[in-house]
Amino acid sequence: QDLVSASDYARYAKEHLPQAIYEYLVGGGADEITLNRNRQKLDEILINPSLLQDCTNGGTDTVCLGEKFRHPLLLAPVAFQQLAHPDGEIATAQAADLLETGMIVSTLATQPLEDIAENLTQPKWFQLYIQQSRDFTLSLVQRAEKAGYTKLVVTIDAPLHGIRNRAQRAGFVLPEGISAVNLKDRPPLPRQSFDPSQSVVFQGMMSEAPTWDDIAWLQQQTSLPIILKGVLSVDDAIKAKAMGIAGIVVSNHGGRTLDCLPASIEMLPLIRQAVGPDYPLVFDGAVERGTDIFKALALGANLVCVGRPQFYALAVAGALGVAHLLRVLREELEVCMSLAGTPQIADIHADKLWRP
Amino acid sequence: QDLVSASDYARYAKEHLPQAIYEYLVGGGADEITLNRNRQKLDEILINPSLLQDCTNGGTDTVCLGEKFRHPLLLAPVAFQQLAHPDGEIATAQAADLLETGMIVSTLATQPLEDIAENLTQPKWFQLYIQQSRDFTLSLVQRAEKAGYTKLVVTIDAPLHGIRNRAQRAGFVLPEGISAVNLKDRPPLPRQSFDPSQSVVFQGMMSEAPTWDDIAWLQQQTSLPIILKGVLSVDDAIKAKAMGIAGIVVSNHGGRTLDCLPASIEMLPLIRQAVGPDYPLVFDGAVERGTDIFKALALGANLVCVGRPQFYALAVAGALGVAHLLRVLREELEVCMSLAGTPQIADIHADKLWRP
Amino acid sequence: QDLVSASDYARYAKEHLPQAIYEYLVGGGADEITLNRNRQKLDEILINPSLLQDCTNGGTDTVCLGEKFRHPLLLAPVAFQQLAHPDGEIATAQAADLLETGMIVSTLATQPLEDIAENLTQPKWFQLYIQQSRDFTLSLVQRAEKAGYTKLVVTIDAPLHGIRNRAQRAGFVLPEGISAVNLKDRPPLPRQSFDPSQSVVFQGMMSEAPTWDDIAWLQQQTSLPIILKGVLSVDDAIKAKAMGIAGIVVSNHGGRTLDCLPASIEMLPLIRQAVGPDYPLVFDGAVERGTDIFKALALGANLVCVGRPQFYALAVAGALGVAHLLRVLREELEVCMSLAGTPQIADIHADKLWRP
């Protein structure tokens, strides 16, 4: 069996999925400059090892936002998982549970958020897309609270889809029978019409987009800590912290929204620098190796999310695939920590990286 | 239909055009170092987004040189458009009109400049190649004035063709029936002969080339504001401004004249810096995405031209193609502005770019 | 015959070896970032020649750690050489002897270390992997001493295998009949079992890994000078020197253990700087040209090892292949020294390199 790394799942997924779905999944915005840069900038980071360290007391346990993690890896919210496998998000949750991995469940899951939660004893966070109707947004929040989700991860970098040419060219549409079931009671959007001086983008789509005011409103409505996902600039990070947001996910949505954004990994240390050493930072973007997790931790992340690879593994082998993927990533991280001479997560600092 | 971006038109144009015409169109000078650099340097520029901004009052309207533009996009002057489609420049003008886009009409149009002007209610500028005969040059200027063109765009970077190896190798010649109809009354050039100490280039072709004196002369002859197209150095920009030229197009002619020039986008901020914040600057060179327009605006352009893509779209689908292309570019710009958090053109500044 | 450089042997070896063995040999860790960087960083170094120098008294003789070398080239320890050729390490030793080249014999040789030693009158060093059983480690050391090895090269950068995806994907396993014969009396490892809070990596594999204490212990047990192989950071180099280690091999194990380490050649000058001009430094990593040897010497190495190429040459043509390879490398070094104007090894300094 030559399935030995996350990239092998990517390779095999191509064969297991209809082409349009594969393109939708793998693709980034426009010319994929950001998508490719996410990978390239991670690759450019080098490790400065300390040899001959005693690692027998080594371990990957860590604590973030009051929750215990067996290892600093989290499943990023990835929509529509039944596109990959009929078992959908529930299979992913089962795999996460088996491998003691936390999971962020997307608003756009294809299975009820309650059912997914039931399968997961690990940290489970709910990713919220704020809806135009505040009432309906609240109903989602309340269901998440009730189902035992412990954080609200509000995604703010995708008020509209971005330019997804690759999926468009492949003619991607959601297949019959796959839908965002948790939104099925969403009130229909008012039919919009535009006068010639107006724009479908600004006066249309963006009229549904959340603003800082909506975030402030949401803070009033829930006792769950709120995490903003998609922060990519120092200014927005400072603002989030200042208004009492519990933490942020440094991310460019895997290069899927605005193309030509910087790589998330190049913003991470600048944001860490700006928010101080104690503010919770989650990182995602092109993570597919234990060394990637190590690098993100060294540059200031508390937790690291993996996006597309979970989808690939799900497509190739269902829950088992995801479980195997998580095992591989975990072991790669442990091997990296051993060879770098950092037996504990707390040992991983910027001085373990090497700058030419 | 997989025609969803400007680059798709480029791809399809290759199939729709005879090879020699395609090569003529797409090619740059010599080894295409400048052509490729135009693209590469745009790609290297990154965007620094502000999230959660209210964009409901967003719009792309802008004013330049006293004219209102619905969006900061302009069609660059591109010669011989009947090479692409029998409907030629008139089709392009109709598309521009439909999409509320300005157009610069080339001296080397294949249809009468008056007919083109009639089809266009948007800002229309006339691109002038100064001719050896001053009288004939004046007659062109007067026709342009009379036809309602509002600016003279004098192209100064192409006194001779440059080394167009790609077109030469493909054996490009203007096909029967396609010609620069607006020059048909041009007085025949005097037959030149050279003694052995002379050069066909210097004493031949360059003897027809305009100089700063010709520009000064032209300023006396017309009430239309004059814009110099092809300025690529700080010194020439300063000189142009000092002598009362109304604005400049920062351009290297799409890499088609002298190879090994810098990318136009790398000169743009230096020229903006030199001429001050209020001097009108138009930009062109490899623009094919909304993000490209955004970047050029952020680096100091007031308007942004698109060259080859209009030709590709015309070749693939005539006026409809050009209209669709313009719609795509406009929407991409609006999407970029929304995701970057800059609802108005005036919000787009250098601080919305990110430097590693 | 088109076998004229080390890279030609690499090319031919691919045809001479079963695919899985070839992949095992040639591959690096994970994504081979370090493997490729080793080569790339050597390629980026440029030579600053002095012409018209008298080279008639030229020669490559050098002295390191009290031993005379006819040229500053050494065979790196490479395990399991019978994978390449039935004549195994003995053939390699015979070739080294013929070409007056030193050799480091691996703990994981496929032939008795005594038999290999017998075939070699040149400097012979023993590469030691410290074993979990101190007694057994000692027995190896004593056999090496008795067989006439003059140094102990303790490899410290491979306490576990690293992520060898390429070999895994090719399904590499040691073929029947090929084994680490010098370890055949090794006491069986205690069967380990883990509770759920433990890790196979940290509490399993790394429990056998040597630490600085083990090195200190070893220093008490042998009169042979100890050299640490695999040092890649300035701190570890300083520590090694401080505790009386005789010298170090600056190496990242040919990119085979932890991926994303810096290239060994970029660490070499920093380590030379840190340990002072007189501390013995051996270098390896992607050496396959006389110019590579020259560059490493100029950046501070006293001796330079070649790893994979010996294996390729052995696979292609046995002892003769290795001998030819060594002759090629030696001559390339002499040619380089002649054309750079450095007739003696002692003439090769950093000023013979050119920095853009």
Place this chain on the structure above:
Amino acid sequence: QDLVSASDYARYAKEHLPQAIYEYLVGGGADEITLNRNRQKLDEILINPSLLQDCTNGGTDTVCLGEKFRHPLLLAPVAFQQLAHPDGEIATAQAADLLETGMIVSTLATQPLEDIAENLTQPKWFQLYIQQSRDFTLSLVQRAEKAGYTKLVVTIDAPLHGIRNRAQRAGFVLPEGISAVNLKDRPPLPRQSFDPSQSVVFQGMMSEAPTWDDIAWLQQQTSLPIILKGVLSVDDAIKAKAMGIAGIVVSNHGGRTLDCLPASIEMLPLIRQAVGPDYPLVFDGAVERGTDIFKALALGANLVCVGRPQFYALAVAGALGVAHLLRVLREELEVCMSLAGTPQIADIHADKLWRP
């Protein structure tokens, strides 16, 4: 006909020449790092144009070392031209004469140096490889003087062949009937034998290599100005000037001797800086465009040589090919000068280049 640039000749030459000869010609030393860098570093240089300049009095005439050149282009010494075409060096000389181009004739020409000289009324320089026998060297010098050569270009960067793997792999040998006819009276080399402590390189080949003493000796023997070809370091340039050498050719022999040398174009400005503005500098290395000539002039060269392309053109179309090539290069230079706004050679300075 798609032969419109120097690179087209390279392409066609591949079809016109036996593979081994083509490989010999085109190849560089070892891994061709220097060969490729010569090209790459020229490509990276950008031009800063001045537009709207009056070029009607433009011309390429220049003076160097007391000789008038119609344009600053010179044919580099390239050995064994009958490999390309039976008409050999004489054809090249005829083409040079027709296009008013100077020529450096190689010691290793395949036709008598006197016959070549007869065909050339332009500046003709003799490239000298100093021979082991001083008498024979002198006889060559005297023949060159008598035949009307005006300079001695002593090549110093090729005392031995370098590692020419590409030619070796292709099995290149001089075909029957092609030889260095001007060396046919060379006294046979003494048969050398080496004791085991000696090296074929140092005590063998390098014993024939010239040193600074031989250059000093040669200065006594001839009234012709001596130019050193192959200087690539600032120190050697300073030394040459100090000892009264008339000028130097900044060159790395087209990347054919020692690999890993810097590009000649990156050394040129440093050497110009070191020797002052008036010392004659000739440049070669990867010149194949008018823009390349322009760049070298701007960085301090007085004349620019073209090597391989003359051979390609000769192979494809004999004297006519070389003449066409020279015309193309000349016109490209004139076009570049026109578009850059530098009508005279003396106008081409470093300020006409643009540094990002």
